[in-house]
Amino acid sequence: MRRVRYDSPGGPLFTEKADIPEPGPGQLLVRCAAIGVTLPVVRKVREAAEPIPLGGEPAGEVMAVGAEVTRFRPGDRVTGLCFGHGYADYAVLDEAMASSIPEGATEVDAVALVRSGLVALGALSAARPEPGESVLVTAAASGVGHLAVQLARARGAGRVVGAVSDPAKAEFVRSLGADDCVRYADDSWGDPVDCVLDAAGGDLLTPAVAALAPHGRLVAYSSGGGTVRAYDLLVGAKSVIGFQMALIARGRPELYERWRRELWRLFDEGSVRPVVHAEFGLEEAARAHAAIETRSNLGKVVLRP
Secondary structure, three states: OEEEEOOOOOOOOEEEEOOOOOOOOOEEEEEEEEEEOOHHHHHHHHHOOOOOOOOEEEEEEEEEEOOOOOOOOOOOEEEEOEOOOOOEOEEEEEHHHEEEOOOOOOHHHHHHHHHHHHHHHHHHHHHOOOOOOEEEEEOOOOOOHHHHHHHHHHOOOOEEEEEEOOHHHHHHHHHOOOOEEEEOOOOOOOOOEEEEEEOOOHHHHHHHHHOEEEEEEEEEOOOOOOOOOHHHHHOOOOEEEEOOHHHHHHHOHHHHHHHHHHHHHHHHHOOOOOOEEEEEEHHHHHHHHHHHHOOOOOOEEEEEO
16 A cells, blocks of 8 residues: 655655555554545644654545454444554554544545544534634634634524634635634734634734633644743633543543534534545645645645545
């Protein structure tokens, strides 16, 4: 099979031939039809001290299952998160990180919707918005962010604001249901909001906290890090909440499954519309990473083996 890897920090990425892996206990071997590219992996290629396996979000057909697998069998279509070599013709998924693809949906639909949508829905749930409250989403045009905008609207937010790096993205974000769109560089992000879903981190944490109304909640789910001053929280009785999807998948599988069902229901109803920015072949993985690194993507970036 083919897989993508790199030999030194920062790349370059290249395609090589490798043996098809064997699923271990509790694992599935999946023949990949589509693979979602994530910002955390892109960042790790640039920032990790040593090369790492390129994890991803594969979707495809189960070819074999390891011992102790109970929910899936060969022939099932699944999608999920791969922590090993995910940029490949075949990938191994832990059963806990896999979910079924329903009839009528494609593997690209699943890659664009499920994992990014679960993160968006989980971050939104962690913010605990009341009906009618306002929600601001950073990285609002990204694979996760563009779904968070739609989910906030679908769950009854009174006002939805998108925050982006480039004003050219504003029309796209508004087309998803946002009432307004602000730029990171703006002096003010507009009227204060009750909730911020932050996928940007870093230096943008300060204006994101400033955008909160008193008693507002910011949910940080970014791999970008950053620091929040305690005083900035104290003066407005504001809160910062961390969210990580892997903890839910492994520790609360019933909640993970409930959110997954909600996503597909909203997809079937047309309330949530995942957008694919571009599809690239495995040999074009570097171009896929560049689309995310340059913040040019509108929606999900997908590899197609």
